[in-house]
Amino acid sequence: MIKVGRIIKALAGFYDVALENDIIQCKARGKFRKEDIKPLVGDWVSIEILPQNKGYILDIQPRKNCLIRPLIANIDQAILVFSCKEPDFSSLLLDRFLAVIESQAIQPIICISKMDLVDENDPIFDMIFQYRKAGYAVYPFSSYKEMGTDIFETLFDGKISVVTGQSGVGKSSLFNRLNHELSLETQEISKALGRGKHTTRHVELIPFKHGWVADTPGFSSLEITLTPLELSQSYHDFKDYSALCRFRGCLHDQEPGCMVKKKVEMHQISQDRYQHYLQFLNEARHRKPKY
Template sequence: MEGVIVKGIGGLYYVDVNKEIYECKARGKFRHSGLTPMIGDYVVIEVDQDKTGVINEILPRSTELLRPVVANVTQAFVVFAFRQPDLNLELLYKFLVLCEHSNLKAIVCFNKMDLAEKEHRDIGEVLKNAGYEVLYLEAKNGVGVEELRKKIKDNISVFCGPSGVGKSTLLNSFIGRERMKTGEISEKVKRGKHTTRHSELMQVEEGFLVDTPGFSSLELDFISKEDLQYCFPEFEPYRDGCKFNNCVHYKEPGCLVKAAVEEGKINETRYKFYVKTLEETISRGSWK
């Protein structure tokens, strides 16, 4: 049978096969080959009558997220607030770079709009112009939640963003009803910050959701100088026209990306963030 690992605790993996859960061990061969099953893995299992079984095969992963450790995530709900906590724009941009680098579709979710001011939406506009989908939400009041719900189907989606922005509130608004029914409300989810100890895939609307704890900082030091530009989707229409084909859109002459910044086609703050990140990469040296 084929299923997806929804939870892993102490060497046991819980595999969902059409909404039935099987408790499985991993074959020893995985340990020897250094391949560890991750939640999100699509696996082939062999089961006994009592619904326990073994994982025989791990199917190739489309993506591998490391914080939290989840395989095959297809999209990220990047949740931020403008107030409580105040928006850390640089951190938001870093999350978006990480999503691009990890091959995840990012959906920017500005939550707590009940506390935001009108001008704050200008930041959302910048991101829309860069090619991102942007949603405005009030998780506490259920505003915008239905729109987000529509995006769950057929995806493994991860909620990420800083602490206190409302990730768990959003997730709970999706799982609440279904969990209530079976009387197994996850305390781990409710405790917010402590969710991650054992991450879990939660099935909602024919898709899976994963909560994560809030991050207050993010290092992008694993992205090379050459790769960084590909994490900025708004550079795409221009980069092939640069004078040098190895242009990183920094100090090179004949750079169409820089020209687009000067013409106001690419947002200057976004470009400045790119340059700052690039300079950090360069100063770390070329061995990375």
């Protein structure tokens, strides 16, 4: 029997494929290895079902998007968890994440964790203001003090979400916080999530609020693998203005008549964010092509 489902977990050559009421443990057919195509968590696949809830992946459907770090496909939104402290908030790293996420047309949602560690005069509040001004959804919260966590009641509804961010920012702690919300049939998985302070090692989609959400291992750097042109059109606000730049394919650097630069001069785009952009542009220009 052949059916279509979504890969929700990939570990040691086995893929858990979720069908409507079942999870089938699958192996990939030799064909994929030969063609060097790796099924990813989030992929829609057709599988051949064998006895005892085992099966084989036959085909991978075209992806609407794909992230390399974390390795996951077909995502609706990325919850970018950045802590205000421990580790310190870095707008350079956040802008890097945003460039990568937005270039894949994935909706970014910025969540600022550990808000219990700052007082009301902390510079993080200006940062929150700046990113909201740039048009991003920004939600400050604390998993310890039950501050701002109510937003997560609605945020995940019906969506495929990935929770990503630097190591130690509190992604898994947020998961544990949401844990009691997870429906009964996921109890077994929930227990597995009770690892608390241990570092997350693999990507797995968990059913939550009519959708799916993945906790992911954190990392501290992220390579820009975009071309200069892709980068110049990744930020949603830059992209809007690009149409008004004098030259098509304007990289918003030295070109005359650049609307993005004009908006920076008019303080409508933050100077910091533009400087970060130029730094990434430099990286994108000097990146050696991979063969």
